[in-house]
Amino acid sequence: MRNRHVKHAGLTLRTLVTLGAMLTAGRRVGSQEARSPIQGKEAAVKLSLSELAENVRPGFLLGAHVAHTMQRDWDKLPQCRETLAEEFNVLSVGIYQKSMQRTSRDGWSFGNVDRTVAFARKQGMQVYAHPLFGSNGYVPDWLLKGDFTDEQLLDVVEERIKTVLTRYRGQFDIIDVYNEGLDRRTGKWRPEKDNFLNRLGMRETEHGSFPIILEKMFIWSRKYGGDDLKLIYNDNNNTHFGMGQTKGSIALFKAFRKAGIPIDGLGIQTHTGINAKGEHRLSGRAQGPLFNADLFARSLKAMGEAGAEVYVTECDVHLYSEADSVTLLKQAEAYRAILKACIEEPACKMFKIWGFNDAHCWKPAKDKTNEPRPLIFDAGNRPKPAYHTMRQLLLDMLEQK
16 A cells, blocks of 8 residues: 555644554455554554544445546556545446447446446445436437337336346445436426426325336335345435425435335535635535535434435535635635534435546536646645545544544
């Protein structure tokens, strides 16, 4: 393992004693390798982000998404693979219908997913699959523009679920069954923007209405994915308590649980940004409300009180000004606030970054002075202030235990 953490050698004696007494290096989820405790300063140097998080809260997942550019160039990126293996205990992989079935119903493509999943399992990491279904941006043209009856569409839906979850049964640990079904302004379902949700009608419940086709998707996901697969509804503007999509997500969870429809948790994407004024705002464009750590914590808690496991699924902090030392520190503070709220809330089971280095970001660069710079490693795979700040937060929390 490369000695990435040497910059943290200047820890307090109390931290080092605590680490030496409490920590065992290499406690990666699913790892079969037993390692002896490492004492003092050596322990602090060698623990990764996820190892620290697991010692703060046993079982806590701290992970990263493998961007499509990484999947495509997987064999050419050994340093990236090494960083993923060192720092994280869960990886997410894109299983987008638009990619897996781009050309036709029978034109399946599994190669990129197979490579990523095999890597994660070999490293003893959990696998988070994203998503089975979503709004029209995830739907291939043959399906979006095709003339399908309701019965034919249901056949396509079940076939996709069966094909994917049978192939990866026992290899996927968590999955977004559906992504982004709620309108960010109203918090209501948006069938006009979705080829799936506008079919079969709506189910009326005491917790509100939801598309009937959603219950089919979750039922079939349990049938073909097995009881151990965590089934998640994921959305993008449910960050703060009281937001429309927060209410809608919780209402869906309650309705499904009341009706006996299988669902395990809710995902909060948590795309945020630092605007040109240095303000930390919601949405990847930093055009939403100011991020409020208390309201975020209340959203996590409310979902947990409804019975949901909560997953921070796509966290990133985009920068909309020069990446100088001040802006990078604001980005670091933003990551710290989100991670802190998540790991302090028992219902929050995972903090996952939407990528890990700026060379492989889901948003393309518009110019050389702006995006993409939303992640915790730079384009050269070097840790940014956000990485060091997250690490220090976990060390501080461990010291206080």
